[in-house]
Amino acid sequence: MLLTEIARTSSAVAGTSARKAKTGLLAECLRAARPGDGGPGDAAPGEAAVVVAYLSGELPQRQIGVGYASFRDIPPPAAEPSLTVPDVDAAFGEIGAVSGKGAVARRRDLLTALMARATHDEQDFLIRLLSGELRQGALDGVMAEAIAAAAGVPAAEVRRAVMLRGALGPVATAALAEGVAGLRAFTLEVGRPIKPMLAAAAPSVEEAYEKIDAEAAVEWKLDGIRAQIHLRRSGPSAAPEIAVFTRTLDDITDRLPEVVEVLGGLPVRDAVFDGELIALRPDGRPHPFQVTSARTATRTRRAGAEQVPLSVFLFDVLHLDGADLLDRPGAERHAELSRVVPEALRMPRLVTADPAEAKEFFDDAVARGHEGVMVKSPATPYTAGRRGAGWIKVKPRHTLDLVVLAVEWGHGRRQGLLSNLHLGARDPETGGFVMLGKTFKGLTDKLLAWQTERLRALAVREDDWTVHVRPELVVEIAFDGVQRSPRYPAGIALRFARVLRYRPDKTAAEADTIDTVRAVAPAFD
Numbered sequence: 001m002l003l004t005e006i007a008r009t010s011s012a013v014a015g016t017s018a019r020k021a022k023t024g025l026l027a028e029c030l031r032a033a034r035p036g037d038g039g040p041g042d043a044a045p046g047e048a049a050v051v052v053a054y055l056s057g058e059l060p061q062r063q064i065g066v067g068y069a070s071f072r073d074i075p076p077p078a079a080e081p082s083l084t085v086p087d088v089d090a091a092f093g094e095i096g097a098v099s100g101k102g103a104v105a106r107r108r109d110l111l112t113a114l115m116a117r118a119t120h121d122e123q124d125f126l127i128r129l130l131s132g133e134l135r136q137g138a139l140d141g142v143m144a145e146a147i148a149a150a151a152g153v154p155a156a157e158v159r160r161a162v163m164l165r166g167a168l169g170p171v172a173t174a175a176l177a178e179g180v181a182g183l184r185a186f187t188l189e190v191g192r193p194i195k196p197m198l199a200a201a202a203p204s205v206e207e208a209y210e211k212i213d214a215e216a217a218v219e220w221k222l223d224g225i226r227a228q229i230h231l232r233r234s235g236p237s238a239a240p241e242i243a244v245f246t247r248t249l250d251d252i253t254d255r256l257p258e259v260v261e262v263l264g265g266l267p268v269r270d271a272v273f274d275g276e277l278i279a280l281r282p283d284g285r286p287h288p289f290q291v292t293s294a295r296t297a298t299r300t301r302r303a304g305a306e307q308v309p310l311s312v313f314l315f316d317v318l319h320l321d322g323a324d325l326l327d328r329p330g331a332e333r334h335a336e337l338s339r340v341v342p343e344a345l346r347m348p349r350l351v352t353a354d355p356a357e358a359k360e361f362f363d364d365a366v367a368r369g370h371e372g373v374m375v376k377s378p379a380t381p382y383t384a385g386r387r388g389a390g391w392i393k394v395k396p397r398h399t400l401d402l403v404v405l406a407v408e409w410g411h412g413r414r415q416g417l418l419s420n421l422h423l424g425a426r427d428p429e430t431g432g433f434v435m436l437g438k439t440f441k442g443l444t445d446k447l448l449a450w451q452t453e454r455l456r457a458l459a460v461r462e463d464d465w466t467v468h469v470r471p472e473l474v475v476e477i478a479f480d481g482v483q484r485s486p487r488y489p490a491g492i493a494l495r496f497a498r499v500l501r502y503r504p505d506k507t508a509a510e511a512d513t514i515d516t517v518r519a520v521a522p523a524f525d
Contacts, residue, residue, distance in 0.1 A: 001032050001047060003088055004081035006054050007125035010134065017430050019142060026055060026146035034176040048176050049169030050089045056143055056168065057134035064096030065107055071127050075112055077120040131460050132470030139431050139509060143168055151175035153183060161186040163195045163384040166249050188324050190232045190270045193245040195384040199374060199391035203520060205359045208375040208392040215353040217378055218361050219315055221371045221393055223289050224278030225296055225505060229263060232270035240264050246505060252296045258309045268340050269321045275314035285369040289501055315347035318382055331378035366396050399478050400512045401503055403433055406468045407455050418452040418467060423477060423497065425514040433471055434490045434514045442499035474503040474511050482521040490514055492521055
């Protein structure tokens with residue numbers, strides 16, 4: 001497939017806000033990536049996975065060391081399209097593999113050679129793809145529907161395969177080549193992470209119970225690191241192989257020896273657990289989130305530096321001793337969890353049909369320093385990657401996870417620092433972001449210095465006052481209310497917004513949506 005077909009599709013998708021139209025355009029492009037018999041013009045094996053990645057605004061290589069500054073001096077465009085998808089993928093792979101002395105210059109030369117082969121439209125597409133500016137609304141949900149339409153298979157089959165495989169690309173390849181049979185070949189595999197189940201939100205325990213409308217399980221909601229833990233033994237007396245993955249499916253096993261040690265003692269042959277890791281003080285109250293997150297950071301830790309151990313709280317089991325439990329009701333999964341995991345390693349939990357009793361449990365969790373509670377239906381299966389009414393989070397304060405769209409230079413004592421953040425909620429219809437206001441409150445000197453460095457690295461353009469950045473950095477914002485505002489496109493803005501913390505464990509695709517903001521807005525009228 002020629003790159004020009006993807007560029008054309010991307011432009012068309014960006015030009016419509018209708019979800020059905022986006023799905024149709026994406027499906028048409030994906031059909032052209034269906035594997036053929038190797039004849040002239042046939043798509044190469046695996047090409048569909050690359051097409052899905054590009055149309056989703058991602059690279060299969062993830063990072064290749066190319067930033068927006070690399071495009072300041074691009075060569076004149078080619079007159080006619082000739083670049084194929086495999087050509088571009090190979091070039092990105094070569095650029096990403098460059099390291100050592102002279103790496104910057106070598107990457108620039110390789111990028112220049114690639115851009116010289118691209119037409120004007122292809123250059124524009126590549127720049128937006130590599131700079132993170134490809135905002136066209138091809139989110140995971142839309143792309144899954146497009147894969148289903150292109151392959152002529154039920155969307156539910158695609159969603160389940162994506163859940164189990166953890167990525168869209170391989171699922172697209174299987175769906176286009178083998179249909180439903182190919183999708184059903186994806187199973188839960190111990191050692192390979194799956195997409196985690198997500199929770200909806202409610203402003204109170206009482207409203208959460210109204211949504212579930214039945215007896216519910218209420219669990220502590222910790223301000224920790226979501227962890228998916230895979231364990232398997234080759235024999236009854238063998239030491240277990242343990243892998244710990246974050247909610248973004250990154251492997252952090254080697255950073256958490258104390259977690260590996262405590263889980264190695266569980267009486268299981270193989271298992272997949274869902275849980276939370278958190279740094280606790282001697283009195284059981286949580287350390288600040290930064291203490292917990294520092295244990296999973298990718299940067300090299302200083303030799304001899306104090307490492308606060310993380311405590312393990314498991315709340316679900318997805319596979320146990322050869323049996324997949326995903327489709328079983330939550331109550332059955334928890335019974336299996338309780339059978340093999342001691343109470344000290346399980347998330348504190350109350351099962352009750354009385355909202356008042358649940359509220360007392362909530363108040364106790366907050367008094368202990370935790371975020372709030374999760375209210376869970378005992379009947380719901382583990383529906384990974386989707387926010388439904390099966391799990392509902394309740395926090396005592398009003399917070400949103402928003403995306404930084406731009407930032408303004410500070411004044412006075414903040415001169416020379418990036419200070420005033422432009423905050424955006426995700427728009428699931430367009431795939432873009434809706435600005436909800438600005439804030440510079442809640443920022444410590446240390447956080448100001450950190451965000452200045454981080455946001456400069458994400459810059460795509462700037463003027464004398466404002467630095468516009470790639471919409472990648474998620475920040476948790478507390479606010480006192482939502483008010484009407486003609487200044488912003490959604491007609492609403494946050495009142496007294498303040499920064500609580502950055503959320504490096506979350507991607508922009510996991511930020512709160514404008515629909516969530518609109519849903520809570522009436523509470524402040």
